[in-house]
Amino acid sequence: MSAVQAIASPVTSSGRRLAIRLRPGRMVLNVVLALIAIFWMVPTISLLVISLRPSSSYGVSGWWTVFTDPAQLTLQNYKALFSTGFATGGILDSVITTALITVPATLLVTAISSLAAYSLVFGRWRGRTFVFLLIVGLLVVPVQVALIPVAQLYDAFFNLTGLHVYATLPGVVIFHVAFGLPFGIFLMRNFYTGIPKDLLEAGRIDGAGEWTLFRRVVLPLGLPAAASLAIFQFIWVWNDLLVGLVFLGGNAHHTLTIYLFSFTRTLSNDYWVIATGGIISILVPLAIFFAFQRYFVRGVLAGAVK
Amino acid sequence: MAALPRRRSLGLRRAVATPAPELGGVPLSAGALVETGRPPGGGWRSHLGSLLFLAPAVIWLAVIVGYPLIGTIRDSFYNGNSTSFVGLANYKTVFSTADILVTFRNNVIWVVVAPFLLTFLGLVFAVITERIRWATAFKTVVFMPIAFSMTASGLVWNSIMNIDPHVGVLNATLETVSDWFSPPGLYPVNTSAGQTIASLAASGLRPGPGGTLVSSASVSPGQSLRLGLIGISPATLELVGAKSAQTVSPVSGAVNGLVWRAFSPAHPTVRNQVFPGEDGIVGMHLTLLGSDGSSVATTTTDVHGDFSFTGVSSGSYHVQLDSTNFSSGFTGIYWLSGNQSITPTSGLSQTAQALLSIPLVDMSMIIAYLWIWAGFAMVIIGAGLAAINREVLEAARIDGATEWQTFRRVTMPMLAPVLVVVFVTMIINVLKIFDIIVNMAPSVSQSNTLATELYYVGFSSPPAYGLASALAVLLFILVVPVIFINLRRIR
Numbered sequence: 001m002s003a004v005q006a007i008a009s010p011v012t013s014s015g016r017r018l019a020i021r022l023r024p025g026r027m028v029l030n031v032v033l034a035l036i037a038i039f040w041m042v043p044t045i046s047l048l049v050i051s052l053r054p055s056s057s058y059g060v061s062g063w064w065t066v067f068t069d070p071a072q073l074t075l076q077n078y079k080a081l082f083s084t085g086f087a088t089g090g091i092l093d094s095v096i097t098t099a100l101i102t103v104p105a106t107l108l109v110t111a112i113s114s115l116a117a118y119s120l121v122f123g124r125w126r127g128r129t130f131v132f133l134l135i136v137g138l139l140v141v142p143v144q145v146a147l148i149p150v151a152q153l154y155d156a157f158f159n160l161t162g163l164h165v166y167a168t169l170p171g172v173v174i175f176h177v178a179f180g181l182p183f184g185i186f187l188m189r190n191f192y193t194g195i196p197k198d199l200l201e202a203g204r205i206d207g208a209g210e211w212t213l214f215r216r217v218v219l220p221l222g223l224p225a226a227a228s229l230a231i232f233q234f235i236w237v238w239n240d241l242l243v244g245l246v247f248l249g250g251n252a253h254h255t256l257t258i259y260l261f262s263f264t265r266t267l268s269n270d271y272w273v274i275a276t277g278g279i280i281s282i283l284v285p286l287a288i289f290f291a292f293q294r295y296f297v298r299g300v301l302a303g304a305v306k
Numbered sequence: 307m308a309a310l311p312r313r314r315s316l317g318l319r320r321a322v323a324t325p326a327p328e329l330g331g332v333p334l335s336a337g338a339l340v341e342t343g344r345p346p347g348g349g350w351r352s353h354l355g356s357l358l359f360l361a362p363a364v365i366w367l368a369v370i371v372g373y374p375l376i377g378t379i380r381d382s383f384y385n386g387n388s389t390s391f392v393g394l395a396n397y398k399t400v401f402s403t404a405d406i407l408v409t410f411r412n413n414v415i416w417v418v419v420a421p422f423l424l425t426f427l428g429l430v431f432a433v434i435t436e437r438i439r440w441a442t443a444f445k446t447v448v449f450m451p452i453a454f455s456m457t458a459s460g461l462v463w464n465s466i467m468n469i470d471p472h473v474g475v476l477n478a479t480l481e482t483v484s485d486w487f488s489p490p491g492l493y494p495v496n497t498s499a500g501q502t503i504a505s506l507a508a509s510g511l512r513p514g515p516g517g518t519l520v521s522s523a524s525v526s527p528g529q530s531l532r533l534g535l536i537g538i539s540p541a542t543l544e545l546v547g548a549k550s551a552q553t554v555s556p557v558s559g560a561v562n563g564l565v566w567r568a569f570s571p572a573h574p575t576v577r578n579q580v581f582p583g584e585d586g587i588v589g590m591h592l593t594l595l596g597s598d599g600s601s602v603a604t605t606t607t608d609v610h611g612d613f614s615f616t617g618v619s620s621g622s623y624h625v626q627l628d629s630t631n632f633s634s635g636f637t638g639i640y641w642l643s644g645n646q647s648i649t650p651t652s653g654l655s656q657t658a659q660a661l662l663s664i665p666l667v668d669m670s671m672i673i674a675y676l677w678i679w680a681g682f683a684m685v686i687i688g689a690g691l692a693a694i695n696r697e698v699l700e701a702a703r704i705d706g707a708t709e710w711q712t713f714r715r716v717t718m719p720m721l722a723p724v725l726v727v728v729f730v731t732m733i734i735n736v737l738k739i740f741d742i743i744v745n746m747a748p749s750v751s752q753s754n755t756l757a758t759e760l761y762y763v764g765f766s767s768p769p770a771y772g773l774a775s776a777l778a779v780l781l782f783i784l785v786v787p788v789i790f791i792n793l794r795r796i797r
Contacts (some may be wrong), residue, residue, distance in 0.1 A: 026437070026438075029434060029437060029438065030438060033434065033435075033444055034439060036444075036448075037443075037444050037447045037448070039642070040447050040450075040451075040677065041447055041476065042466070043451070043462040043463065043466060044450070044454075044462075045675065046462065046465065046475060047458070047462050047465075050465065056602040059470065059472060059473050059474065060472065062471075062473065062478050063471055063475070064475060064478070069637075072323055079583060081715050087464070087519055098551040112362045112363050112366065113359070113363065115362065115363070116359060116360050116363035117364070118356065118359050119356045119357065119358075119359035120360065120361035121563075122356065123356030123357065123359070123360070124356065126771075131360070131364075133793055133796070133797065135367070135791055136793060136796050137789045137792070138367060139789075139792060140374075140734050140739070140785050140788050140789055140792065141371060141375065141779075141785070141789075142757070142781055142785060143780065144736070144738065144756075144760050144778050144781055145374065145375055145778045145779075145782045146371055146374035146375065147376050147760075147761075147764065147765075147774075147778070148374075148377075148378060148381060148764055148771050148775055149373065149374035149375075149377030149378055149381065150370055150374050152377070152388065153369070153373070153374070153377075173629075174370060175370060177366060177370075178366050178367060178369075178370030178371050179370075179371065179602045181363050181366060181367055181661065182367070182371075184674050185328055185507050187365060199539075209355060210355035210356050210359070210420060211355065214359070219309070227410075227740065230657065235453055237453070239455030239456065239457070240455075240568075240740070241455065241456070241457045241740070241741045241744075241745075242740050242757075244674070245765075246761070246765060249765075251446060256455070256627075257457040257458075257741070258371065260455075260457050260458060260461060260745075261457055261744065261745060262584065263413065264438055264461070264464075264744070264745055267464065271465060274461050274766070275465075278458040278461060278462065281455065281458055282453065282454050282455070282458055283403075284456075285454065286450070286453050288453070289452075290449065291455035293446070296453075297449075297685055300452070300682060300686070301685070301686060301689055304756070
């Protein structure tokens with residue numbers, strides 16, 4: 001219990017910083033930290049620079065030569081990747097495919113989790129704690145455990161109804177939602193328990209139905225948590241490789257990670273595609289990371305159990 | 307309603323990570339009293355309403371998580387396409403197939419090494435960023451990789467750790483450092499192709515100590531030496547600008563001679579004569595050794611391969627071709643090699659060494675993993691640090707505790723639960739490690755883990771669903787203890 005409480009406070013509370021004392025060691029500390037920060041940026045910078053160098057220069061000279069010879073920078077790799085437009089299996093098609101999986105999966109998880117958390121916190125039925133603990137138990141179940149049975153389930157569904165789910169976008173979304181729900185419910189439920197029940201009881205006395213209470217009282221109050229969950233889930237699904245590989249199987253459309261993964265066998269020849277596609281693939285999560293860093297950090301702190 | 311906004315921010319801070327205690331037990335205002343009676347908002351309809359809210363989640367989880375969990379256990383006792391019962395055969399296969407046992411070894415390496423290093427790194431970062439003014443910038447930089455897919459990260463590190471110093475920045479850096487201390491010679495010996503320095507000696511030379519070649523005969527001032535080498539390519543000589551070799555005549559008071567490539571297509575077996583068309587070896591560093599083996603003078607051959615030590619006092623000498631001529635310098639570390647291992651050497655039995663050796667590729671991938679996740683550990687541990695009551699720390703200092711004692715005796719015990727959270731989270735994360743391995747390891751068979759092996763076994767053709775399910779069940783068994791840890795913590 002204390003563990004979770006300890007991590008609950010906001011990250012950057014400058015007032016809590018230990019007293020800064022002037023010491024010669026502090027200079028050294030700053031230099032060492034600066035070196036670590038540079039080291040941490042090198043991979044990202046290298047990917048960006050490789051994507052901006054001619055594709056033929058990979059393996060001939062190092063990307064760091066750009067610092068002495070900036071003239072080699074070019075946009076030709078991006079032009080080459082974009083030149084095929086939205087052709088199936090291309091980079092732009094992969095961006096669309098990834099978005100078509102990520103956005104529904106995120107919205108569904110956020111909506112369903114919020115509803116379930118409402119029921120778990122404000123519902124008046126027995127066994128709420130038991131159901132919640134059951135869901136908490138599912139938090140760490142690895143996706144690997146469900147891959148094969150769910151694939152078989154999709155097949156059985158096709159045999160029954162003639163509707164394809166395997167190798168379709170809905171098939172991927174369904175799987176992602178299922179494995180996003182335990183964390184989503186956990187996060188939303190914990191947030192909702194902080195909402196005073198008087199608020200709802202007042203509404204109930206006035207004759208408001210459960211849907212109205214959820215829609216008018218709990219949902220607006222829970223927006224910050226919903227935002228954390230949505231951002232966390234969005235980045236999680238956007239960056240997934242395994243679920244896409246399995247459930248998008250024979251589909252001609254790829255997610256961005258599958259697109260990148262498909263070049264790992266021809267790495268040295270096609271590294272320019274990987275670098276350029278890699279930069280394109282991280283743009284969206286990076287933009288979200290910087291725009292909503294506070295919410296993202298909250299999601300991470302809450303997700304320490306996932 | 308006026309109090310609402312305040313309530314909201316308070317709720318956020320606690321509720322995001324804290325399972326706050328149920329408010330139900332606390333006697334509240336009028337609302338709570340009503341709750342004990344009949345629900346006013348419409349009896350059974352209200353019950354049904356809130357139960358309906360739970361329905362989508364429960365159905366979804368039951369069909370896509372709950373049922374498959376049972377399905378996997380069932381499949382693990384069935385054959386490859388789940389049609390006939392095979393008992394424990396799949397589990398026997400798992401524990402008797404060498405390739406699959408390698409996956410266990412790799413999983414153990416990951417689980418033992420990665421969470422420990424990560425928690426340590428996160429702790430160090432969290433503690434020291436409390437002492438700098440630009441902590442937010444540092445944290446952002448270190449935390450940012452968590453937004454990248456592990457696929458992209460794995461591919462980035464694949465390039466960074468490339469063996470070719472023209473591609474991999476890691477090896478390029480090491481090459482620069484290495485060249486400061488021991489620059490490569492003009493005539494590097496390709497040891498990886500089986501070439502030895504001794505095999506270069508063609509005439510008038512024998513292997514000397516420490517990778518050198520020494521003239522077979524002793525020499526006095528006024529005498530000449532002819533030192534022939536083979537195994538040096540004409541292309542190399544052309545590159546360094548070598549010219550044709552000529553026999554050198556003795557000069558009084560000097561030790562002189564010729565170092566040349568003693569190979570002529572016209573006389574392929576004659577080594578001790580200088581034929582037309584044979585090139586001198588330029589830029590060879592030589593040392594004149596006294597009779598006791600000490601260095602007397604040094605010189606370098608010219609474009610014709612000629613050398614001369616002048617003003618040499620009388621006595622008996624040897625000429626040495628220095629080892630630096632043949633040094634191959636830094637050729638790159640194959641970071642992603644599954645065959646090279648970090649092996650403990652000190653006084654352990656061979657079995658113990660084999661068990662404790664870590665393939666280099668696993669360590670390299672763990673470095674990439676640290677790059678991705680250290681920010682995560684730092685942020686959580688940092689939040690834990692910020693939550694520690696400063697008055698307790700101040701009290702310890704006032705009592706005369708040193709900085710280190712305060713950290714060790716006060717901060718660490720208070721932080722321990724947070725460290726456990728990070729550690730356990732990372733164990734779970736590492737057990738399922740997949741993306742980094744398939745994108746970074748050149749030969750997956752060497753660095754397979756449970757998760758990658760499961761994918762390759764279960765989703766190749768023909769599929770081995772039974773075997774893959776057995777692996778999934780084992781993976782699940784490994785996370786079961788964490789389920790109970792979570793439940794205890796949350797209750």
